[in-house]
Amino acid sequence: MVAGTVFSAASNLTTLLPNQTPPSASQPLDSLFHSSSSSPFLGSRSIVSFGDVQGGKGCNESFFLPYDENGDEDTDEYFHQPEKKRRLSVEQVQFLEKSFDEENKLEPERKIRLAKELGLQPRQVAIWFQNRRARWKTKRMEKDYDSLQACYNDLKASYDDLLREKDKLQAEVTKLSEKVLGREELEEGKFYRVETKGFEEPLQKSMIDSTSEGEGSKVHISSAKSDMFDSSESPRYTDGVHSALLETGDSSYVFEPDQSDVSQDEGDNLSKTLLPHYMFPKLEDVGYSDQSHNSCHFGIPEEDQAIWSWSY
């Protein structure tokens, strides 16, 4: 390859006109792109032309001076230059970039044409496209990575929020369950038959008997043998009180919720869903005889009533 390149340089040397000047940096790209068959890039520095051998940052000045100024001595020096990489000129790169934007693959005819127009070896054009495709791929992967990262961050944030919410709700369930269990003494197996309006949702269909004639949305828990009691997710009622309840002949325990009290919080919503309605004692048994009362305090101390009050 080295010998080939040197030979190419030498060949090019003979074809270049000594006074040929590179295209001006201010020359519009389109005019370059639509130039005629005579290349505007011939004579600009490149590894093939050995232009600008002396280096310089972005210098487009042709290394090739008129022979009568350089003389044979310098010309001889060209052929003995060790092969060095030459950066393409700004114009050449712009031209190639534009071509790449149109199509990033290079057919043989196009390669030849580009090489001719740019005064480069077809191989150089091919290499440039190859490297350019590699850069393009890297950039695209970086973009993909960024978008995936953003996506992941969003999902992670949502997940963390859900986890926090879950912990909060679980703590609420625990708190409420403890309060309920703390009042088992008051119940002593006597439970108030409560009605419910709009409680159908928390109960599974299999648990509910249709009892709606003339009773609005009153719901009866038809059987203790429901999924609710088997579920490991549900509160466990293996103690004497609840076992007694489950074994009682009258298995229809209906709870009547408050319809006006608005002192609930989000934990209350949970309790509506998770706490079994049959657990509430009769109001008479806990010193509460006014069944027309709308609030669901059920003898719970004043300070706890907020938790037990809700409305629909």
Place this chain on the structure above:
DNA sequence: TTGTGTTTTATTGCCTCC
């Protein structure tokens, strides 16, 4: 000026396709 990191050009080896 020099050391160092980055970019660009080019090579090599492997693979696929025709």
Place this chain on the structure above:
DNA sequence: GGAGGCAATAAAACACAA
């Protein structure tokens, strides 16, 4: 088997801080 593509890599050119 040759041409072309790609990944990995080398090496020169370039940018820039100290």
